[in-house]
Amino acid sequence: MPESGSTVSAAELSRLAGVTRATVSNWRRRHSDFPKPVGGSEARPQFELAAVRAWLSDHDIAPAESPIAELRTLIRAEATPEDVTRLMRGLRHGAAEWVADESAPAELARGVLPLLTKVQDTEGARSAVDALAERAMEHQPTTGVYPTPDRVAALMARLACGPPTGSFRSVLDPACGSGTLLAAAAGRGAGELYGQDSAPVQVERARLTVAAETGTEPDIRAGDSLQADAFPDLLVDAVLVNPPYGDRDWGVAELAFDTRWEFGLPPRLESELAWVQHAVAHLRPGGTAAVLLPPAVAGRPSGRKIRAGLVRAGVLRAVVGLAPGAAQPRHVGLQIWVLRKPAPDSPASDTVLFVDTNRVPPGSGEDRIAWDVVTESVVGAWEAFGSGKDPATKVAAAVSSIDILDDTVDLAPSLYVHETVDSEGVSDRIDAAVHRLGEAGAEYAPARAPQAGWTASRGR
Numbered sequence: 001m002p003e004s005g006s007t008v009s010a011a012e013l014s015r016l017a018g019v020t021r022a023t024v025s026n027w028r029r030r031h032s033d034f035p036k037p038v039g040g041s042e043a044r045p046q047f048e049l050a051a052v053r054a055w056l057s058d059h060d061i062a063p064a065e066s067p068i069a070e071l072r073t074l075i076r077a078e079a080t081p082e083d084v085t086r087l088m089r090g091l092r093h094g095a096a097e098w099v100a101d102e103s104a105p106a107e108l109a110r111g112v113l114p115l116l117t118k119v120q121d122t123e124g125a126r127s128a129v130d131a132l133a134e135r136a137m138e139h140q141p142t143t144g145v146y147p148t149p150d151r152v153a154a155l156m157a158r159l160a161c162g163p164p165t166g167s168f169r170s171v172l173d174p175a176c177g178s179g180t181l182l183a184a185a186a187g188r189g190a191g192e193l194y195g196q197d198s199a200p201v202q203v204e205r206a207r208l209t210v211a212a213e214t215g216t217e218p219d220i221r222a223g224d225s226l227q228a229d230a231f232p233d234l235l236v237d238a239v240l241v242n243p244p245y246g247d248r249d250w251g252v253a254e255l256a257f258d259t260r261w262e263f264g265l266p267p268r269l270e271s272e273l274a275w276v277q278h279a280v281a282h283l284r285p286g287g288t289a290a291v292l293l294p295p296a297v298a299g300r301p302s303g304r305k306i307r308a309g310l311v312r313a314g315v316l317r318a319v320v321g322l323a324p325g326a327a328q329p330r331h332v333g334l335q336i337w338v339l340r341k342p343a344p345d346s347p348a349s350d351t352v353l354f355v356d357t358n359r360v361p362p363g364s365g366e367d368r369i370a371w372d373v374v375t376e377s378v379v380g381a382w383e384a385f386g387s388g389k390d391p392a393t394k395v396a397a398a399v400s401s402i403d404i405l406d407d408t409v410d411l412a413p414s415l416y417v418h419e420t421v422d423s424e425g426v427s428d429r430i431d432a433a434v435h436r437l438g439e440a441g442a443e444y445a446p447a448r449a450p451q452a453g454w455t456a457s458r459g460r
Contacts, residue, residue, distance in 0.1 A: 179206030314348030
């Protein structure tokens, strides 16, 4: 049974009616009989769903007929978040349609399953699953739940799951969220997909999305990967992760003697370096990890020892600086760290690749990033670096470890990527400028001659 007095936000109301948020605001101002808010805040009011539907009917406003709108309306009117969570646990993506086992609420499943198939046909499987997850997580805190954009996920998958990485089949995402990174890995050919997330709804969301989009059934488990690793003995070919940032309660005291901290115990304020070492610990020899991190991790004094250890051991292979807007939080330029577990019989690498995509001219999209150019620039530099060629371009440079291991061990790409200077071209331009200056002096001489003989006036 639905919860008493199911409510909708203004945004959900606009989707239900098939209008803009501005139209909903106009209705509230112009119609005295428009339902009053029953909750929320002044900026984000909540309205009783039954009253809204009655008002729309009284004013001959037909709800939007799109399958996604029908699905959202159904699960809001007929199911609680707990009901939707149970439904998600019992859902499976069949060969041609969605199916539910006996653990799912039967009546709810009968109404939802046909709509899920319709939404998948019109807007994709992810939109269908997202609609369920939004309702299931309605009363849960979502701070820090940031999806990895498809473009960023695709780039990370190419770095960790393609040349020069070599063959691969198994991939782990220890903070998988909605499953975007696992889906990207499957798109690169991974057949064994493992994931973990601390939010149970996100576990179901990732499982359903990845299975529907890729046809591969992933093994995804609930729990905090740092404090309760669900795959303690698993070694994989690649790890892809966009971990939570700035977590001060990640368990530093309880995990002080954990064997994963090969390069040092991460300080309490350096949870990101715990995730980095967690990723490396799950790599087989020769395996590669791509970790999306905030830029502060590259230079904070508290993390210097661990950064130095990663560089000295040849584990850190590349740092890619992204422009602000690439992923949340949008106001900072995130970084992709590429790390590799050295094979026992291979010497440690003594160079690190730095790529600064801020040097790529902006694009015309919403995030102002020219993703095709960025992707090819990064992947091209990475493949050249991996094959032993000089990757130096306007956006990339290979740097000796000895030049990185100074007092700060700052890994910001902007410190190492510089414009390549063509010395012959510069000297030619200087010669041309001197020649033009000489010509200008010769032209000025005739004009200067008649001015000779002038003296200063005695007057003011």
